[in-house]
Amino acid sequence: MGKKVVVALGGNAILSDDASAKAQQEALVQTSKYLVQLVQAGNDLIISHGNGPQVGNLLLQQQAANSEKNPAMPLDTCVAMTQGSIGYWLSNAMSNELAKKEIDKQVATVLTQVVVDENDPAFKNPSKPVGPFLTKEEADEEMKSGATFKEDAGRGWRKVVPSPKPTDIHEASTINKLVNSDVVTISCGGGGIPVVGKSLQGVEAVIDKDFASEKLADLVQADTFIILTGVDNVYINYGKENEKKLEQVTVAELEEYKEQGHFAPGSMLPKIEAAISFANNNPEKQAIITSLENLGKMEQNETIGTVITK
Numbered sequence: 004m005g006k007k008v009v010v011a012l013g014g015n016a017i018l019s020d021d022a023s024a025k026a027q028q029e030a031l032v033q034t035s036k037y038l039v040q041l042v043q044a045g046n047d048l049i050i051s052h053g054n055g056p057q058v059g060n061l062l063l064q065q066q067a068a069n070s071e072k073n074p075a076m077p078l079d080t081c082v083a084m085t086q087g088s089i090g091y092w093l094s095n096a097m098s099n100e101l102a103k104k105e106i107d108k109q110v111a112t113v114l115t116q117v118v119v120d121e122n123d124p125a126f127k128n129p130s131k132p133v134g135p136f137l138t139k140e141e142a143d144e145e146m147k148s149g150a151t152f153k154e155d156a157g158r159g160w161r162k163v164v165p166s167p168k169p170t171d172i173h174e175a176s177t178i179n180k181l182v183n184s185d186v187v188t189i190s191c192g193g194g195g196i197p198v199v200g201k202s203l204q205g206v207e208a209v210i211d212k213d214f215a216s217e218k219l220a221d222l223v224q225a226d227t228f229i230i231l232t233g234v235d236n237v238y239i240n241y242g243k244e245n246e247k248k249l250e251q252v253t254v255a256e257l258e259e260y261k262e263q264g265h266f267a268p269g270s271m272l273p274k275i276e277a278a279i280s281f282a283n284n285n286p287e288k289q290a291i292i293t294s295l296e297n298l299g300k301m302e303q304n305e306t307i308g309t310v311i312t313k
């Protein structure tokens with residue numbers, strides 16, 4: 004057995020400006036080249052991924068075609084649909100890349116139900132941005148029909164949906180069995196399908212994939228938790244003249260920076276909170292926030308990205 008590494012894939016690993024299936028598949032072929040390096044280095048890879056842009060686009064498609072004979076699907080089903088589509092593209096790309104490198108490993112995508120608390124206050128306060136970026140005027144127009152839109156970290160206005168915290172992952176032990184059987188897994192896509200109660204009732208929400216991935220990393224007892232995103236490092240004073248790159252950082256230091264407001268809600272903040280949880284729950288282990296392109300350096304045993312420890 005190698006080291007268990009949970010890798011949470013951010014948006015740019017899947018989707019750039021072109022939301023077509025072909026472009027997303029091509030992005031994931033490139034992403035797989037980096038991920039296979041981790042496999043080549045002897046790690047047991049446990050992949051998760053986001054779905055914010057995709058599930059928002061799917062909701063728009065549902066609304067556009069909605070009729071009595073072809074009803075729009077609810078949000079939990081849309082999350083499941085994006086787990087299926089992205090899981091297919093990624094599984095396909097990973098299988099091909101492993102075969103190219105003559106690595107004899109199976110890849111399996113696990114449809115994942117993630118348990119949330121039905122009384123989570125997030126149900127009354129939509130906060131998770133999904134779908135395309137709109138201008139303020141476009142958002143104002145959309146809000147007339149009752150949807151909520153918020154400004155997303157300086158990048159435009161996006162629809163927001165409830166995003167409760169994950170409390171458990173229904174398929175965690177199945178995922179662990181697959182990992183222990185040398186299978187590369189893809190799970191918790193789009194944060195997982197949100198379900199409540201013992202009967203696993205689906206609820207309309209989108210769980211943050213950084214929090215779901217952290218929960219998965221705890222449950223499979225991962226050695227390392229990596230969050231891949233659009234930047235090589237986390238910064239304080241990000242985007243300002245006096246920005247400073249964080250390399251090795253403790254939970255206490257990050258908590259202080261968080262209090263000082265260095266991390267944008269809806270973008271870097273959930274990653275910081277997920278990394279803090281992993282380091283707190285696994286004091287001997289480390290969480291890493293970095294870019295896909297930086298992964299190659301990890302293979303050469305270089306310290307990469309922002310490393311968070313207790």
Ligand SMILES: Nc1ncnc2c1ncn2[C@@H]1O[C@H](COP(=O)(O)OP(=O)(O)O)[C@@H](O)[C@H]1O
Pocket residue numbers: 012013014015053156231232233234236237238239240241265266267269270271
């Ligand atoms: N303090 C910060 N340090 C680095 N990046 C930050 C910071 N605050 C906000 N960001 C922005 O957050 C982005 C990551 O969030 P986002 O793009 O929403 O994540 P994802 O990769 O999961 O889709 C970075 O690419 C960067 O533009």
Ligand SMILES: NC(=O)OP(=O)(O)O
Pocket residue numbers: 013014052053054055056132192193194209210211212213
């Ligand atoms: N579900 C989720 O967190 O997706 P993004 O990472 O794409 O926002």
